Amino acid sequence: MTEKTKLINPRLPRGFEDRTPGDIAAVGQMIETIRRVYERYGFDPVETPLFEFTETLGKFLPDTDRPNAGVFSLQDDDEQWMSLRYDLTAPLARYFAENFETLPKPYRSYRQGYVFRNEKPGPGRFRQFMQFDADTVGAPGAEADAEMCMMMADVMDALGLGGKYVVRVNNRKVLDGVLEAAGVTSDEQKLSVLRAVDKLDKFGPEGVKLLLGAGRKDESGDFTKGAGLTDAQAAVVLDYVAGKPPADNEGVAELNTMQALFDAAGYGTDKIKIDPSVVRGLEYYTGPVFEIELTFKVQNEKGQDVVFGSVGGGGRYDGLVSRFRREPVPATGFSIGVSRLANALKLTGNLGSKEPVGPVVVLVMDKDQTARYQAMVSELRKAGIRAEMFLGSTKNFGKQVSYADKRNAPAVIIEGSQEREQGILQIKDLVAGKQAAEGITDNAEWKAARPGQFEVKREDLVSAIQKLLSEQ
Template identity: 80%
Template sequence: MTEKAKLIAPRLPRGFEDRTPGEIAAVGAMIDTIRKVYERYGFDPVETPLLELTETLGKFLPDTDRPNAGVFSLQDDDEQWMSLRYDLTAPLARYFAENFETLPKPYRSYRQGYVFRNEKPGPGRFRQFMQFDADTVGAGGPEADAEMYMMVADVMDELGLKGQYVVKVNNRKVLDGVLDTAGITSDGQKLTVLRAIDKLDKFGPEGVKLLLGAGRKDESGDFTKGAGLTPAQIEPILAYVDSGVPAPGVEKGSNAHVIATINTLAGLIGGSEAGLQGLQELASIFGLISAAGFSGRVILDPSVVRGLEYYTGPVFEVELTFKVQNEKGQDVVFGAVGSGGRYDGLIARFRREPVPATGCSIGVSRLAHALKLTGNLKATEPVGPVVVLVMDKDQMAGYQAMVVELRKAGIRAEMFLGNTKNFGKQVSYADKRNSPAVIIEGSQERDQGIIQIKDLIAGKEAAAAITDNAEWKAARPGQFEVKRGDLVAAIQKLLSEQ
C-alpha cells in the first residue's frame, strides 16, 4: 500500500498579499486619477522590466558574494547577477542613459509598477508593493522641483484629500551646511545623522537626540547604535530640526513662516557654500509656490531629509494629516504616502557628465489604504458577466449563440459551464459572480420564442421584503420575459437602468 502524497499547505510567503477583483478595481480607479494629473502636467508613460542587472541598482549592493541584502537577486546562466527592482528611479536612470541620444531633454516620464524589498516584513510593511513615479531628467533649475510639489498636491486634491495633507519640502544642501559647521565630515556618520533625523515623527526630539549620540534602546530592549556625536555637535542639529516650528501668531506654510525659517537656517549653516546654495534654491522654490497659489498646501519643513543616499538637493514628503489608531490603540497622524527629491548624481553612474534629475514617488498601496479610511476609495466588487443558464444540455449551441450575441454588443457574458443539474446552484453561481442578470430558456420558452431574464439586483431588493418562501416562488421578483430576438436590447436597457 503506497503512502499518500503529502499535501502542500496553500500559504503566501511573508510580506506578500493577494488582491481581490474589488480591490483591483478600486486601486485601478485611483491610478487612473493619478495618471490623468501626471499627463496634464506633460508627462508621458514609460515601462521598465521588473529585473535589472544588479550593478544598475548598485547603491543597495552589500559587500557579499550573493547580493541579497535589500534586494532579491539571482544569477543568470552567463553568471550575470540580476535583481528585482528596489524602486522605479534606478531603472529610469539606466533607461535614460541607455537611450540618451534619442530622448528629448528634459525628459518627462511617469512609471507605475511593483517594486521589491528583501527586508523584514511587518504590519503595513510589504516585500512587494506598488509605486507610481514621475520624473524630469535634464532640468537643473528649481522650477522643475516646484512643479513636482504642485503636481503631487493636485493629485491629492483630485483624490478627495483636500485639506487632509501637506507637502513638506526641504533641501539636503542646507543640512550638509549644518553638518559641515558642526564638524561632521565622515560619509558614514552623515548617513547615520540623516537616518536619525528621519525618525523624528516616530521617536520625537528626545529619540533623535539619543540616535545622534551613543544610541537608542527601544521597548523590546533592542539597541540601535547612534552617530556618536558630541553634545556640541548635537546642539546645532537639534536647532536645525526645530527651525521649522512657527513663532506664535505665524501660520505654518505661510510666506511669513517660509521667510522666518530660511532666516533661522541661515544662522545655522555658518559660511557653508552648499548650505547657502540650498537656501537660495528654497527661496526660489517657495517664490514659485506662492505665485502659483500653492502656499499652505506646500510648506517648508527642515525635518524632512529622506533616508536614501542619492538625494542631492530639494527633497519632499506628502504627509496625510488626519489621525488614525496604531496597533497600540494610540491616535497618530497617518503619515507619508509619497516622497521624492533631486538626484543629480544618479545618472552620472552611467555617463561621465552630470545629468540633473528630480522626481516624485507615490506609494499606491499605502495611499489606497488612506483613501479607504477617508471614504474616498471603496473596494466594491465590479459588475460581473450576464450568465446564460443551461436548462437543456442538448441545446448548448443555442445558449452559446446568446453569449456570442451579447459579447458582440460589448456586454460581458458567459454560459454556465459547471454542473447544470441544479438550477438553484446556477443562480447561486451568478450571485457569487456579482452578475447583473441571468438568461433562462427552457423547452417551454424555446417553443414560444421567448426567454426569461432575471434581474438579480432588483430581485435581491424585492426579495428582502418577502418573508414567505412560497410567496417568493410565486412572485419570482425581478424576473420578466422578452422575445428571443430582443435579448440584446433588453439586457442593454436593464444595465442602463441598473
C-alpha cells in the first residue's frame, strides 16, 4: 500500500450495531429460556428467509416506483422487487399459505431472527433488530388468544421478571364499537382517536380528553393536533376509557371468555389484566390485542422516572393470510422485542453480563516445539475442553499471558526447555492469579509468589485442567 492510498474509515451505518461475545452469550441464554416456554406450550420452530417478495409484505408496500419506504428493497435480475423482512408475521402468512395443504391446522409455530426497518434511527431505535414470535394459525376462538397471553406471562416469569410485568389485554372489536357509537367514521379520525387512547398511561384522562378534542400542548410548548371530536363524541370514548364498555359487543364477549380462562388457569390481574387503553398500532389486528408491559421505573434521557413500558405484544390478525387465499384463515400471535427485553433484564440484574469463559491457552515458549504444543491442545480438545495454541508472532512471555487475559482464558500452559527435560508442565491459573494479585502490591513479592501457578506431570495435563475448571 502506498502512502497516497486513502484508508477506509471503519464505521457502521446508523441504526446498526455490533455484538460482542458477552452480548451474544447473554441474549442466547435469554432466547433459550423463551424457546423452552414456547415448546412447553406445543409450538414448533420454523425459519423463513430474510428476503421476501415485496408484495408479500402487504401494507408495507408503498405506491412508488421504487418500493423502499419503510423497507430495504432491491430488484432481482428478473425485475421482481424483493425486500428484507419488516417483521416475522408477514413471512409466516406467506409460508402457511404456500404450504397450506401439508401443514396441520391449527398450525402452531415460533420464529426468531432479525427484522429490518428502513426508518430514521434514534436512541434505542435500530434499523436491524431481533424479534421472537409465536403464532397459532387456523384457530378462530378466543381460547387461542388467551393462550398467547398466558404464554407471555410464563415467559416473563421464566426470565425472572415475576412481579415486574403485566400482560394487558383489549379487543379491537370493542374499540370499533366505541368509535361507531361516537360517530367516528373517517380512517384518519379513527387513527387519531386510537392514538389518543394509547396515551392514557402517559397523560391520564385529562390528557386523552385534550387529544380527542382540539389538541394538547406539552410542557415544552410543542402542540399535538387532536382528533377534533365534539364534547359529546369525546364523552363516549372517555366513558370507555373509564371502564364502561359498549353493551352487546362481540369484542366484550370475547374478553369475557378470555377472562374466564385466565381465572381457571390461575392467572390473576397481577399477571394478566383487561385494559381498555391497549390499542396496538398495526392495522391488521382484527380482535383481541395484548402487550407485555414492564412496570418498574427507569430514568429517561431527561433524568425523569418513567415506567420501562412495552417489550412485546400482538393480537388476532384474521385477514393477513387471506391475502394469499380466498377462504378466511384466522390467526393470532405475539412478538417479543429481543433487544429491548435484554435491556430490561440487564437493568433488573436478570441478564448474565459476564464474558464467556475463554479457551485454555498453550503458550509457545520455543518456536521449534510447536508440534509438542499442538499435541497438548489436541488432547484438551478431545477431552471437551476449549483450548488453543498461541498463534501470535511475539515470543514475549508477558505478552502471551496478556493475550490469554484478554481472551478471558481460565489458565495458560507453560513448557519451556527446563520443564520439557523434567517431563513437567507449569499451569498458571489466571482466575486465582487475579484474585491473589489484589493483595500483592510489591512487584518483587509478585514475582516470588507466582500466584495461581503450579506444576504437574506432562501426562496429567488433561486431568489437572479438568480439576482446575471444576474448582473455578
